Amino acid sequence: MFIVLEGIDGTGKSTQVQLLADWFVQQGREVVTSREPTDGPWGKRLRESAATGRATAEEELELFLRDRRQHVEELISPSLAAGKVMILDRYYFSTMAYQGSRGLDIDEIRRKNEAFAPLPDHLFILDLDVDLALQRIGGRGDTANEFEKRGALQKCREIFLSLRTEPFAQLIDASVPMENVHEQIKSALAERR
Numbered sequence: 001m002f003i004v005l006e007g008i009d010g011t012g013k014s015t016q017v018q019l020l021a022d023w024f025v026q027q028g029r030e031v032v033t034s035r036e037p038t039d040g041p042w043g044k045r046l047r048e049s050a051a052t053g054r055a056t057a058e059e060e061l062e063l064f065l066r067d068r069r070q071h072v073e074e075l076i077s078p079s080l081a082a083g084k085v086m087i088l089d090r091y092y093f094s095t096m097a098y099q100g101s102r103g104l105d106i107d108e109i110r111r112k113n114e115a116f117a118p119l120p121d122h123l124f125i126l127d128l129d130v131d132l133a134l135q136r137i138g139g140r141g142d143t144a145n146e147f148e149k150r151g152a153l154q155k156c157r158e159i160f161l162s163l164r165t166e167p168f169a170q171l172i173d174a175s176v177p178m179e180n181v182h183e184q185i186k187s188a189l190a191e192r193r
């Protein structure tokens with residue numbers, strides 16, 4: 001089973017990945033969790049470029065694709081082939097949202113990814129107001145840099161919301177306490193099994 005959690009920064013993805021993984025382990029399932037960008041060489045370069053000043057959108061897209069190709073080959077596909085539950089914190093829907101918000105063509109981003117990246121069985125889109133998300137990660141959105149970030153995140157949120165009609169997608173209200181978000185995800189899984 002391949003499960004992906006998406007949403008803008010601060011929506012609670014890494015919190016929910018951990019809660020969900022613990023729940024599957026309690027059911028006796030073997031679980032693998034991971035995240036993108038990865039901790040591999042391409043992912044490290046992406047985090048560095050974010051720290052040292054941004055690459056162009058095209059360069060970023062290229063790096064995310066390289067990082068993801070390696071992730072699929074080395075971890076995602078082998079884990080699924082072994083019958084494990086694979087839970088990911090971000091996947092190519094983040095590329096559609098973030099690099100799409102920088103002006104790249106969203107359908108083309110999707111095509112380039114789906115050429116090699118398997119579709120998830122479940123995509124949970126954690127949705128939260130941008131101001132609340134920024135509050136959770138400690139940014140108030142009132143410096144020039146944060147103001148710019150706020151606008152970009154707003155676009156990302158809209159792109160994530162547009163994915164809710166995908167047959168494998170489920171919109172999750174991330175504004176409620178974390179235990180309640182976890183319950184929403186578990187009941188969506190139970191309904192679709």
Ligand SMILES: Nc1ncnc2c1ncn2[C@@H]1O[C@H](COP(=O)(O)OP(=O)(O)O)[C@@H](O)[C@H]1O
Pocket residue numbers: 007008009010011012013014015016136137174175176177178179181
């Ligand atoms: N449902 C929730 N309500 C309030 N705070 C939350 C909730 N879920 C997570 N948090 C807190 O918000 C912050 C961001 O959560 P995190 O899981 O790191 O988000 P993400 O991985 O999406 O960036 C953390 O401090 C976390 O403890």
Ligand SMILES: Cc1cn([C@H]2C[C@H](O)[C@@H](COP(=O)(O)OP(=O)(O)O)O2)c(=O)[nH]c1=O
Pocket residue numbers: 008009010036037064090091092094095096098099
């Ligand atoms: C996977 C992915 C992430 N990103 C961005 C989203 C985040 O701002 C950043 C991820 O960095 P990370 O440090 O993992 O942040 P978070 O804890 O919020 O997930 O990279 C893209 O722009 N494109 C992508 O394809």
